[in-house]
Amino acid sequence: MKNDSYPTSTIANNTKRILVLFAHPVPQQSEVNIFLFEDAQLLPNVTAVDVYAEYPDFNINVIKEQERLVNHDVIIFQYPLYWYSTPSILKEYQDLVLEYGFAYGKGGTALKDKLFFCAISAGGKEEAYQTDGFNHFTIRQLLQPLEQMASITNMTYLAPFALFGSRSASREDRISTHREKWTTLLNALATEHIDLDRAKNIENLADLTINGANE
Ligand SMILES: Cc1cc2nc3c(=O)[nH]c(=O)nc-3n(C[C@H](O)[C@H](O)[C@H](O)COP(=O)(O)O)c2cc1C
Known part of the structure; x- marks a missing residue:
């Protein structure tokens, strides 16, 4: 695709569109992330993609993923922390999808703002x-x-939405509260009921106070 031929966003109304790129290599063993992913799938303004399921051979469709990025206002990488980093497919996704001339460099403004x-x-x-x-x-x-x-x-970076002590979260009954915060956050982002300055600067988005997002 030529530099000048990336489609512009087709978002027409005031609701922001959210892309959740969920990456878990063994989702059937997940006690946390799979539920956040399922919650995200239920929201009308959210496109929730299981990246490992879509690309089991890591054969990422670059054009398709670039179009997906263009067509959303909020991009979220959702994953369990592995070796202080993302599961490997999200690195592959960055390496392949965030091309020069698309995401950065000359003419690379598709992700701006x-x-x-x-x-x-x-x-x-x-x-x-x-x-x-x-x-x-x-x-x-x-x-x-x-x-x-x-x-x-040229994207605006917000604090991570993080759950710590995840291996004990289920037996300590901390997951339902975290899921509620997640849904509230996604709704707040969709309807712009969020203080972006605080969301940028706070340590953990899970600690952000949000009012009015689920109304
Ligand atoms: C390969 C691997 C690497 C991990 N690396 C880290 C790590 O660097 N830091 C950490 O806090 N937890 C680490 N963990 C624990 C996971 O983050 C934890 O299992 C996950 O958050 C649980 O989420 P889930 O129930 O959705 O799988 C690692 C787990 C695995 C399997």
Whole structure:
């Protein structure tokens, strides 16, 4: 596709369209992310894509994914934290889909002004993700390559929506609250009931106070 031939967004009304790119290599064993993915699928303004299911051989359809990105205002990578990073298919997705002339570089303005953030679960506890904690870095620090990806592609980067201690969240009955916050957040983003300055600067979007989004 030529640089000048990327379609412009076709969004007509005031509702923002949200793309959730869900990446879990073993979703049948998921205790957290699969439920957030299912919740996202139920919302009318959300396109929720199971990236591993769609591309089991990592044969990502670049043109299709670029069109998907163009047709949404909010891009979310949703995944369990693996080795302080994304599951591998989301790296492949970035490597192939975010091409020069599309996402960055000369003429590469297709993602300009979209919102981007990560919705993650981490096995480690919140206190482990501190500079003086077990993992030595905060979650925002560990996500800096994605923050810089958003910067160079002219997207607006928001804080991650994170659940810590994910392996014990089910038995500690923390998942339903997290799912409610997720649905509220997606509705708030769709209807612009969100304080973007706070959403950019907070450590965890799960701690953001949101009013009026589900009305
Ligand atoms: C290959 C692998 C790597 C992982 N790496 C990390 C990690 O770097 N930090 C962390 O806190 N948890 C790590 N975990 C734990 C996962 O983040 C945790 O299992 C996941 O958040 C649970 O979500 P789920 O129930 O949707 O699978 C890892 C798990 C696996 C299988």
